[in-house]
Amino acid sequence: MSAASPVIERGTAASRIAAIAVALIIALLAIAPQFLSAGAVDRMTALFIYVILAAMWNALAGFGGLVSVGQQVFFGLGAYFSIRLADAGLNPFVALFVSAIVVGAVSWPISLFMLRLRNGEFAIGMWVIAALTHLLVNLDRLVQGETGTSLISLNVYDASTRRVAIYWLALASMTALLAVLFGLLRGSTGAAIRAIRDNEDAAASVGVRVTGTKRLLFVLAAFGIGIAGALWLATSITFQPKTYFSVQWTAYMIFMVLVGGIGTFEGAILGALLFFLIETWFGGAGVWYLIGLGATALAFSLLLPRGLWGTLEERFGLRLLPVGYSVRIPVNATLTTGETASPAQTTTSREKA
Amino acid sequence: MTNQIVQGILLGGYYALIACGLSFMFSVMRIINLAHGSLAVLSAFALWLLASRFHISPFLGLLIVLPLMAAIGWALQRFLLERSARGGALLPILTTFGLAIVIDNLLFEQFGADTRSLAPFIGSLSYDSWEWPGSIYVGKLAVIIFVTAVGLLGGLQLFLTRTGLGRAIRATSADPDTAGLVGIDARRANAVAASIAMVTVGLAGAFLGMRATFDPYAGAPQLLFAFEAAVIGGAGSLWGTLIGGIVLALAQTLGAQVHPQGFLIGGHVAFLIALFIRLSTSGLGLRGLLRLPAGKAS
Numbered sequence: 200m201s202a203a204s205p206v207i208e209r210g211t212a213a214s215r216i217a218a219i220a221v222a223l224i225i226a227l228l229a230i231a232p233q234f235l236s237a238g239a240v241d242r243m244t245a246l247f248i249y250v251i252l253a254a255m256w257n258a259l260a261g262f263g264g265l266v267s268v269g270q271q272v273f274f275g276l277g278a279y280f281s282i283r284l285a286d287a288g289l290n291p292f293v294a295l296f297v298s299a300i301v302v303g304a305v306s307w308p309i310s311l312f313m314l315r316l317r318n319g320e321f322a323i324g325m326w327v328i329a330a331l332t333h334l335l336v337n338l339d340r341l342v343q344g345e346t347g348t349s350l351i352s353l354n355v356y357d358a359s360t361r362r363v364a365i366y367w368l369a370l371a372s373m374t375a376l377l378a379v380l381f382g383l384l385r386g387s388t389g390a391a392i393r394a395i396r397d398n399e400d401a402a403a404s405v406g407v408r409v410t411g412t413k414r415l416l417f418v419l420a421a422f423g424i425g426i427a428g429a430l431w432l433a434t435s436i437t438f439q440p441k442t443y444f445s446v447q448w449t450a451y452m453i454f455m456v457l458v459g460g461i462g463t464f465e466g467a468i469l470g471a472l473l474f475f476l477i478e479t480w481f482g483g484a485g486v487w488y489l490i491g492l493g494a495t496a497l498a499f500s501l502l503l504p505r506g507l508w509g510t511l512e513e514r515f516g517l518r519l520l521p522v523g524y525s526v527r528i529p530v531n532a533t534l535t536t537g538e539t540a541s542p543a544q545t546t547t548s549r550e551k552a
Numbered sequence: 553m554t555n556q557i558v559q560g561i562l563l564g565g566y567y568a569l570i571a572c573g574l575s576f577m578f579s580v581m582r583i584i585n586l587a588h589g590s591l592a593v594l595s596a597f598a599l600w601l602l603a604s605r606f607h608i609s610p611f612l613g614l615l616i617v618l619p620l621m622a623a624i625g626w627a628l629q630r631f632l633l634e635r636s637a638r639g640g641a642l643l644p645i646l647t648t649f650g651l652a653i654v655i656d657n658l659l660f661e662q663f664g665a666d667t668r669s670l671a672p673f674i675g676s677l678s679y680d681s682w683e684w685p686g687s688i689y690v691g692k693l694a695v696i697i698f699v700t701a702v703g704l705l706g707g708l709q710l711f712l713t714r715t716g717l718g719r720a721i722r723a724t725s726a727d728p729d730t731a732g733l734v735g736i737d738a739r740r741a742n743a744v745a746a747s748i749a750m751v752t753v754g755l756a757g758a759f760l761g762m763r764a765t766f767d768p769y770a771g772a773p774q775l776l777f778a779f780e781a782a783v784i785g786g787a788g789s790l791w792g793t794l795i796g797g798i799v800l801a802l803a804q805t806l807g808a809q810v811h812p813q814g815f816l817i818g819g820h821v822a823f824l825i826a827l828f829i830r831l832s833t834s835g836l837g838l839r840g841l842l843r844l845p846a847g848k849a850s
Contacts, residue, residue, distance in 0.1 A: 312824075316827075323779045327779070327820055446772060453650075486660050490654055493651070496649070504639045
């Protein structure tokens with residue numbers, strides 16, 4: 200009888216290989232600056248920032264069910280607070296991280312307010328917050344309106360030290376944020392998060408603390424995007440409010456997550472990688488590049504709403520970084536129900552994440 | 553001061569005009585169309601093209617553009633919204649956001665970054681004004697926009713309450729399944745509602761072009777104005793949208809008085825205050841907040 204009972208498992212053979220591969224990739228990335236040209240190091244830093252953005256937007260939308268088109272507010276604030284803190288005399292590298300903590304702290308009162316909105320109202324409500332914050336930052340004398348300012352204190356480090364330091368900071372931030380998110384999704388909070396994603400009312404009815412869990416995701420996403428904004432400032436030095444508070448950042452996040460696979464941990468990373476490649480190849484195409492991005496996002500939301508990873512995962516039962524559980528029905532059990540037997544066949548009750 | 557209040561109220565008419573399509577679509581289909589502002593700008597560009605290339609006055613141009621907008625609304629509902637709404641409440645947000653990016657950048661590709669205006673094509677109307685008692689000068693165009701907004705809101709209200717099609721749309725918005733049971737074609741009702749919403753968007757775009765300037769990326773601020781006016785106006789009737797528009801415009805006027813850059817800030821702050829009051833007074837949250845005509849007329 201025990202042979203026929205379903206087996207519940209987390210890891211798969213593929214996921215164990217993936218875990219080793221991830222460790223190897225991170226180790227390789229850590230020593231990569233030794234071999235890469237200066238331009239390549241800068242590009243890789245951008246990639247890490249994209250991964251952070253995608254993962255954080257995915258945490259909010261894919262897991263928390265909160266689609267925001269105003270996440271650029273945290274990106275801009277991450278950069279702005281870095282400028283402010285560095286201006287107050289803090290070491291610029293330290294300022295980047297203190298700034299992200301401040302962004303996280305600021306996001307908490309915002310969440311009290313905004314999380315009571317639902318769906319589209321939340322989405323545009325966040326956009327209003329972003330627009331308002333942009334205008335308020337412009338009023339700061341230090342920023343000089345749209346003229347902007349620079350993170351001048353970073354110039355005391357010579358260019359190559361600075362480049363590699365920012366690269367490592369970006370790599371470390373990305374790894375840490377992904378690890379936190381992964382840990383969160385695998386733990387008991389993760390179960391709550393997926394319950395909310397699938398059906399908020401049902402989740403609440405079985406005792407999931409819906410608002411508290413959403414708030415956690417909201418603050419985490421704000422913090423992560425704040426780091427991303429601060430790191431972006433570190434790589435580009437100049438701060439122009441218009442560039443940082445631009446809705447295009449959210450457009451990029453949406454593109455990455457929609458294409459990669461909304462609500463899947465691996466999908467956001469895949470989406471960031473694809474976005475990075477597309478930007479590298481077609482970024483020079485200017486306005487047609489943006490049209491292409493919008494059209495691709497539109498097409499994915501209509502035709503492939505689960506994104507590339509979500510579709511692959513569904514079709515092949517492929518899970519490299521499993522945050523959920525899967526139920527495996529052994530061979531003889533499936534035979535009795537008349538299905539085609541395959542030892543690794545998983546049932547449809549398998550969790551999506 | 554009286555002068556500024558009068559100007560603010562008249563500007564509110566424009567906001568009501570651009571907001572009514574957004575709240576109408578939300579109340580019927582439960583979808584917030586993030587391409588709303590971009591579509592208004594699209595209409596403004598279409599009128600500009602007709603006027604500058606073919607010397608068709610923007611008012612006559614509306615006869616061409618508004619039916620086009622209705623067709624766009626129908627297509628939008630049939631090919632995009634209907635499909636994405638099946639995937640849950642979140643997908644239409646992403647779909648319409650993608651659409652907005654495509655429209656904005658296509659306009660940019662076609663027309664470049666220059667700001668345009670329809671004002672040169674409407675003769676003296678763009679600067680003519682009447683003198684009211686107390687030496688208040690009100691622009692004729694501003695009055696026309698305000699009267700149009702009032703007429704449109706009233707017309708929509710009548711349409712929803714007095715006509716069969718209007719009742720069908722209301723029934724669909726209240727409960728599509730039950731509406732289907734009594735023989736209402738929900739798909740058709742939604743497509744008609746989307747067409748009507750887009751006609752109002754086209755009209756708003758025309759007035760945007762006449763009273764101010766626009767460029768390919770002007771859609772986003774228009775969307776925010778529309779959303780803010782709709783939320784401030786809140787529950788009740790379509791007339792709430794008018795009040796919301798006026799409050800928004802007055803708050804912006806006040807903001808501009810306080811600080812040279814305070815115009816937009818004033819509007820955003822008014823929106824947040826309205827939201828805060830609504831959230832703290834109603835235990836229901838915001839669900840019923842944007843339900844304008846259906847909630848009232850039922």
